[in-house]
Amino acid sequence: MSKQTYQRIVLASRPTAAVTPDNFRLEQAPVPELADGQVLVRNHYLSLDPYMRGRMSEGKSYANPQPLGEVMIGGTVGEVVASKNPKWNVGDKVVGMFGWQEYGVSDGGGIQKVDTTHIPLSAYLGSVGMPGVTAWYGLNKIIAPKAGETIVVSAASGAVGSVVGQLAKLAGCRVIGVAGGRDKCDYVVKELGFDACVDYKAAKDAKELYAMVKDVTPDGIDGYFENVGGDILDVVLARLNAFARVAVCGLIAGYDGQDMPIRNPRAILVSRARIEGFIVSEHMDVWPQALKELGTYVAQGKIKFRESIAEGLASAPEAFIGLLKGKNFGKQLVKLV
Amino acid sequence: MSKQTYQRIVLASRPTAAVTPDNFRLEQAPVPELADGQVLVRNHYLSLDPYMRGRMSEGKSYANPQPLGEVMIGGTVGEVVASKNPKWNVGDKVVGMFGWQEYGVSDGGGIQKVDTTHIPLSAYLGSVGMPGVTAWYGLNKIIAPKAGETIVVSAASGAVGSVVGQLAKLAGCRVIGVAGGRDKCDYVVKELGFDACVDYKAAKDAKELYAMVKDVTPDGIDGYFENVGGDILDVVLARLNAFARVAVCGLIAGYDGQDMPIRNPRAILVSRARIEGFIVSEHMDVWPQALKELGTYVAQGKIKFRESIAEGLASAPEAFIGLLKGKNFGKQLVKLV
Incomplete structure (x- = not known):
């Protein structure tokens, strides 16, 4: 002062x-x-x-x-x-x-x-604030994962994605991260305990990215937490299982106004998928429960x-x-x- | 024989x-x-x-x-x-x-x-068969319209679309059809009682189609029943109100394998929309109720x-x-x- x-x-x-x-x-x-x-x-x-x-x-x-x-x-x-x-x-x-x-x-x-x-x-x-509650809401209220399901999250090392993946692991899911670069992928798997992580920067095109995602989702994808948009969304849509759920939290790839189409919306019908956008500040009713759970997990070291x-x-x-x-x-x- | x-x-x-x-x-x-x-x-x-x-x-x-x-x-x-x-x-x-x-x-x-x-x-x-139940399910179980809301349906003069619109009118909604050609649009408005119908064939490009849709949806769009895909889906996404619901029944424009992208998926986030694909044959539990209602409406002349x-x-x-x-x-x- x-x-x-x-x-x-x-x-x-x-x-x-x-x-x-x-x-x-x-x-x-x-x-x-x-x-x-x-x-x-x-x-x-x-x-x-x-x-x-x-x-x-x-x-x-x-x-x-x-x-x-x-x-x-x-x-x-x-x-x-x-x-x-x-x-x-x-x-x-x-x-x-x-x-x-x-x-x-x-x-x-x-x-x-x-x-x-x-x-x-x-x-x-x-993790015990807005990004954590965002992860908690999208995962629990939209994706609603069941043990054994395969959940994919983009921006996996980020404030939201890291919590999504750790909560999904605690729920008994197979969890695949998507992140940019080997360091982030290593962190997601070795430190956060995800089952695998796809380094999207290592893919030369959407076809190779699809092959990489397919390789780590042999049973398809039941839930996707979307933080990014762009190619990865198309790839995930093509891997969705029946009745898959997609929580759309961010579409950061398009914030600057560039085109970022979904090339194959027919996948929504083929998979009878549900895609839902949300803004966590509109769901204040869940914040107390979410923050309590998140705080407990962080204090226990179960969410890093x-x-x-x-x-x-x-x-x-x-x-x-x-x-x-x-x-x-x-x-x-x-x-x- | x-x-x-x-x-x-x-x-x-x-x-x-x-x-x-x-x-x-x-x-x-x-x-x-x-x-x-x-x-x-x-x-x-x-x-x-x-x-x-x-x-x-x-x-x-x-x-x-x-x-x-x-x-x-x-x-x-x-x-x-x-x-x-x-x-x-x-x-x-x-x-x-x-x-x-x-x-x-x-x-x-x-x-x-x-x-x-x-x-x-x-x-x-x-109307009292699979197309009717398809309309009934998508409208009632996914869109779940409230009186006063604006509902849009593509392929509006078709077997599914015509029932969607008439059910939505019976539910007290403002109903806008999308159809190809003036004859179909006239039928939808004059015979079926929709509030308006957009002739997508009269639009020279997506921009003009947007203007036409905007003109008849001054309060935005709360629910959309998707039978077609392509440009009209993009246009409708851009007009969605908060918490809008999109039932994806058909994406006929893409059945032959041509590209049919959603150009602006960010609209899903902006509107916190829910987009859900469905196949009516997977929801046999609703058929008896749906067929009873549809049969009554058809017999009464309320669904033409x-x-x-x-x-x-x-x-x-x-x-x-x-x-x-x-x-x-x-x-x-x-x-x-």
């Missing part, structure tokens, strides 16, 4: 195709004086997530676009450093949605106190996770652009303190 | 692209002698349906391919003309799956007696239907090829007697 100012990042312009650093602007702002009932939070970590790309554009989406000139939205974890609200004490650890900035002010709502005794603070932005941590708010744009290109390895965070 | 022979049509070869007449062969066969327990049925009408195209090809589908050299599968209605089974009497009107032939033999199973007092025999191959009737078994191949090209107008039948 030196000089009573802090840093924040606002949306300076909308991307025309790929996101570039000059879509963002770093600003200084005075640390606000608290009014009665307000709480000041020093953010420790900012979460970077693919959904933010969608908010940067105008046009039809499931949420309003991020306004220009305002602080980029984003989940944060931090610590109460000043309070004029009797419900909150200095030192409380909290999760909030303060966005890309070092401080946030709450009127006492919009923040949840978290227990860091057995779970690290940053995990509340990952990995983080990519960028240092300092100023590094957020570059880290976010890297995330959209798959350069991160595990949950992408920005350390703010 | 002159000369004690009858005609039947077998699959002579598998289509390499579009179906051609020489994929079929007309044969003469002796009318079988009945063994104890058997029933001989003279088929009056043969149903021609798009699913038959799928059976003609090898490769992964939801059903085994039609064997070469065997009678083409197909639903039939007819009359018992001889019986050595005490449960069946000469004169009984029955629905069966005797395929593309003038006679069929049953061991007493696989046929259902139908009442033609208030419902014409041929309707049991249409139209038939395209080809004369004589020899005309079946040409009529089937026409069906795949959308040349029929209403339920395509072949009159066999």
